[in-house]
Amino acid sequence: DIVLTQSPALAVSLGQRATISCRASQSVSISRYNLMHWYQQKPGQQPKLLIYRASNLASGIPARFSGSGSGTDFTLTINPVQADDIATYYCQQSRESPPTFGGGTKLELK
């Protein structure tokens, strides 16, 4: 299985940039497709898709969210961070079955 590694937590100030990373144990890219996706989960709620295929914004997601990366290293950026963005963020790969998720990064206020 492809293992995705995320830092457990990140502290950020409101209005600043947050950069959340995800590293895969092997490449999750095929040709021009980077098969990494990002989800946001607030406490007591279901996850929500933010970014698909590394850099594509999901429907209804604000433009302050962006994604980048290829191969094994991917980044979710939130700029500027708003109070509503305090949540846990998960990466997920669809390069190989089984689809796997990172352990999540909890975004906290500094």
Next chain:
Amino acid sequence: EVQLVESGGGLVQPGRSLKLSCVASGFTFNNYWMTWIRQAPGKGLEWVASITNTGGSTYYPDSVKGRFTISRDNAKSTLYLQMNSLRSEDTATYYCTRDMNIGTTFDYWGQGVMVTVSS
């Protein structure tokens, strides 16, 4: 508006069975693969089962293969998860999700249903 509404969760003893349901609305159900994903209390997300849009093929991780069965009734826009031989490690919130039709990417999630396996 896409909606996925799960039901059927609860407290069950180890070794017993439980069947979850997910009623979908707001989209053409039989055009999409569907997936169950679970989250143990305080833990991360784990893929549980997927089914093609026709129901002709199903997929499971080793952790549930042979114990869980995913199925669907396209006429009723309903997804199911039959869980047999339940174990304490199956305790989790179970989410019904829609696959985005670009591979296993989950663009809509239900609110989740809690399953607790305990004696």
